[in-house]
Amino acid sequence: MTGAPMARPGPYEPLADGFAADWWRGAAIYQVYIRSFRDANGDGIGDLGGVLAGLDHIADLGVDAVWLSPFYKSPQKDFGYDISDFRLVDPTAGSMEDFMRLRDAVHDRGMKLLLDFIPCHTSDEHPWFAESREGHDTPKADWYVWADRARDGSPPNNWLSSFGGPAWTWEPRRSQYYYHPFLASQPALNLHNPAVLDQLIAEMSYWSDLGVDGFRIDAVQCLSWDRDLRSNPPVGREGSNALIGGGPTNPFAAQLHYFDRAAEGTRAILERFRAFADANDIVLIGELADIDTSQAAAEFTEQGRALHAVYDFGLINCHPEVDSITAQLERRERLLGNGWFFNVFTNHDTIRAVSNLTHFAGAELREAAAKMLLFTQMTLKGGCILYQGDELGLPHPHLDYDQIVDPWAKAFWPTFEGRDGARTPFPWNDRQKNCGFSKATPWLPVMAEHARLCVRRQCDDPGSVLSFTRDFLAWRRTEPVLRLGEERMAGGERAPIISWTRAYKGEERRIVVNFSEDDAFMPVSDRWRMLTAPGCTTRREGHGIALGPLAFAILAPGS
Amino acid sequence: MAFEPAPDDWWKGAVIYQIYPRSYLDTTGNGIGDLRGIAEKLDHVASLGVDAIWISPFVKSPMKDFGYDVADYLAVDPLFGDLQDFRDLLERAHDRGLRVIMDQVLSHTSDQHAWFLESREGRANAKADWYVWADPKPDGGPPNNWLSVFGGSSWQWEPRRSQYYLHNFLREQPDLNYHCPAVQQAVLDTCRFWLDMGVDGFRLDVCTFYAHDAELRDNPPNPDIPEGEAFEFNPYSRQLHIHDIVRPETVTFLERLRALCDGYGGRALLGELNQSEAVRVHREYTAVKRLQLAYGYWLLGAHHVSPGVLREVARDLGHDEDAGWPAWALDNHDFTRAITRLGAEETPDAVTVLMAALACLRGAFCLYQGAELGLPQAELPQDRVVDPYGREFWPAYKGRDGARTPMPWTGDAPSGGFSQVEPWLPVPQAHLERSVAGQDALPGSTLNRLRRFLRWRGEQPALRQGGMEFFETSGEILGFRRILADGALTCAFNLSDAEQVLDLPAAETGPEITGHGFGGIRRGDEIHLPAWGAFFARAAP
Secondary structure (H helix, E strand, O other), rough: OOOOOOOOOOOOOOOHHHHHHHOOOEEEEEEEHHOOOOOOOOOOOOOOOHHHOOHHHHHHHHOOOOOOOOOOEEOOOOOOOOOOOOEEEOOOOOOHHHHHHHHHHHHOOHHHHEEEEEEOOOOOOHHHHHHOOOOOOOOEOOOOOOOOOOOOOOOOOEEEEOOOOOOEEEEEOOOEEEEEEEOOOOOEEEEOOOHHHHHHHHHHHHHOOOOOOOEEOHHHHHHOOOOOOOOOOOOOOOOOOOOOOOOOOOHHHEOOOOOOOOOOHHHHHHHHHHHHHHHHHHHEEEEOOOHHHHHHHHHHHOOOOOOEEEOOOOHHOOOOOOHHHHHHHHHHHHHHOOOEEOOOOOOOOOOOOHHHHOOOOOHHHHHHHHHHHHHHHOOOOOOOOEOOOOOOOOOOOOOOOOEEEEEEHHHHHHOOOOOHHHHOOOOOOOOOOHOOOOOOOOOOOOHHHHHHOOHHHHHOOOOOOHHHHHHHHHHHHHHHHHHHEHHHHOOOOOOEEEEEEEEOOEEEEEEEEEEEOOOOOOOOOOOOOOOOOOOOOOOOOOOOEEOOOOOEEEEEOOO | OOOOOOOOOOOOOOOOEEHHHHOOOOOOOOOOOHHHHHHHHHHHHHHOOOEEEEEHHHHHHHHOOOOOOEEEEEOOOOOOOOOHHHHHHHHHHHHHEEEEEEEEEOEEEEOOOOHHHHOOOOOOOOOOOOEEEOOOOOOOOOOOOOOOOOOOEEEEEEOOOOEEEOOOOOOOOOOOOOOOOHHHHHHHHHHHHHHHHOOOOOEEOOOOOOOOOOOOOOOEEEEOOOOOOOHHOOOHHEOOOOOOOOOOHOOOOOOOHHHHOOOOOOOEEEEEOOOOOOOHHHHHHHHOOOOOEOOOOOOHHHHHOOHHHHHHHHHOOOOOOOOOEEEEEOOOOOOHHHHHHHOOOOOOOOHHHHHHHHOOOOOEEEEEEOHOOOOOOOOOOOHHHHOOHHHHHHHOOOHHHOOOOOOOOOOOOOOOOOOOOOOOOOOHHHHHHHHHHHHHOOOOOOHHHHHHHHHHHOHHHHHOOOOEEEOOOOEEEEEEEEEEEOOEEEEEOOOOOOOEEEEHHHHHHHHEOOOOEEEEEOOOOOEEOOOOEEEEEEEOO
């Protein structure tokens, strides 16, 4: 079904109208988790030089942009999401020269460059925190979230860390607690303090002046918190809660996070960021978690005022069956308004999509499942952020306790295996040591089950998941409706088929996906014709289309 | 000298020398002290004139709290040797007339103990209630407000059970559930194992922490925050610890443990008590059929010790015939060394006389390794700190490592003959200058003065077992009599840096006794005490 690989696309040329001039709308973005992509300096940890060495692989996919996971100076307690200096490159990731070379190479290949930006907290080794913790009289005394103990010595309220334990840690230097929504080594910045907000914008400005095209903003739900520090109410027996990480026993799920997540003030902070972004022509894509993200997505991306777009964990964390996935997509569509939303099925914080959303598919169907998920991700409204390894259809590996390094997994093991499975090294070439990732012992093991799915084996196989990804992204460029079109989920009970339409400037497309390992039939009126697109079922059968297990199709009006 | 089984009350007035095995002597070349190292240095111990040694934990442990987190009560940790090494040590100590007291950490285990590994797996296994498990509050938080001594909540989430477990110290130190009869039995069986082997007693780590309130009631806030930098830094001091510790079930268990020991004869229990309500707790825990000896933190945390303070504590604890016996301690592995804490780095004699006084008060006296050398607290840079307590509260509290550095046997850098390799904690230069070998050769050294005094003191039955009464003195002098049927022994200690004169006719004290080396003399009706000196006299009944 797949044709010969197409030639690499040229630099992206914006469409004519103003809406389409936004390069990021409906874009395909590739997320690089640097520590695990490719190790150029031989220390077992991926680095900027490795991204440069592997950049043609990314460019060959035909994506519009590259998002780099954090490479700033960090003690790596949370593997870079704990920054000790926003303007320095961590030695494990390379040097500033490496960054400049990579930036130029990305731009030379016609792609945009997005950096990860973590405004909610720093490392406890950041000089700002070192100063703030010293006492009440330092200039940075209120740069972090400090609070007195309760009368009995306890923390000021019941807030919990989503990584386990209370969200407050005692600082004996100040005789006060500080707030940390994640690790104790990640103290929350006080973004209600205008000086902090100014400083963060200065940090972003440093990188935008160096030519980056935008930022992925980490944990937008944690930008603000209740200034009265009110305790969260319990969920209660009848209550429901947003789906959260950390496994089924995370006590964090027992609270309604009214006061510690997406609290009042978030929007004002985002508007400050947006004013900076508009002045500098950069894009801001936020990560949303822990809350009812469909609701928050609309508020935080309302056109032109706050973030350009967000992505969330709604699909990733929902019970992966047709009804709940359909319901999730319908709800999002209903609430989003004129906001913008990227589709993310896997990222460095999740289980890999093939093993999660299509966990039901046996090993022999895994390739088909991977293609179906990529197809879905690339045809839903919003655009997609592909996580490294998605293009290879990598399954999520199991790591033993003595192999894991993720502090989140250690807190909730064995009911939660954490994030290391999505972070094992990228398999380049099964004929080389460590699959070509590194000459040294990798920081996480290269999984044997990933070796046979390596780039070398897939790149010249026209039926591979990798070839499908390249081919479909190339074809997608010829279809503005898939990039920019409005979306409407097809109503009615159609399990195991999920179907929706996209419409843009008079063009219309109907997308049909068999989200099961059974054969499925969907009646389709004669006014729809099958499009020939990479990987798609193209044959009509009677009054509809017959879809094999995990098959998919695109239809257009006409006969 | 062969070991002669002494009467059952050998512990009365005993001098107990505490050995921290990680830091005594390394014979294997791993930078960590071991049991053979202790055995090799028993002649040093015996030369001090002490009656017993208390060895800090040497059983199997992941060493998160340096042995106070036990993973197997019945095995010696490989770092320290094996059971045969311990048997040898026991025999060699007994050969020298030294009793051996073993540290038992019974309030909690390591989270690597097989009991805990089984208990945490689920709510239905045979050891499901061997630890203190509790459901979360409706908001997901811990079941109550109890705090860990070492920082943070004393409740840790266990995803395997979807419950919290209690830990009064590190999260790697889950608390045993003393409301469970099988736990009490298992602990008693543990103790029986060592009693059968021949140990002469147990030092019981945090023995007021054994039982907890089964209803898990919140502790009330503490209206009177204890003063002093030893507590201010720790939110733990903001609660009245009436529900998490010192529960009535604990002394009931201690009575069972005492009965077990009494079945052997000549075995002693030395308990560690907690800070708050220390006097009441001491009286309760050392009552008849409970602990023979106990120590509180009265002097261990003090920055100033005066005759008034000592009199007050001794009176509060009681010293009539029925009163329990305190174990006086100025130093141990948990507190800043007295020389530094009391500001005596330039005047170690100030602490030497204090130790002499404590050794003469009614009670036992605990002498911590290195105190016989007058070692000051070791100052460690932050990157050498390994104590989890110090890491948690740095820099307001720098932890316990400074009292745990290796023994300086010789003046040789870098480790004073402690080890052939880099030791686990550094040996400071100031300690090398006060080494055993160096002081051994100096007649007036702290080491030689203490040896002389403790040997002299050991030959005074009244100082071991006599009753006690204080007499009136000036502010700088501590004066009391120890009374036995065969007479009364008068003791006077000058705790100041200036000569003091005490009006006390010979008719009241009886003839002066010499040989103790503290320089006090009688002139007519006056007793002249040099700075940090002492005077002794004995009157017939």
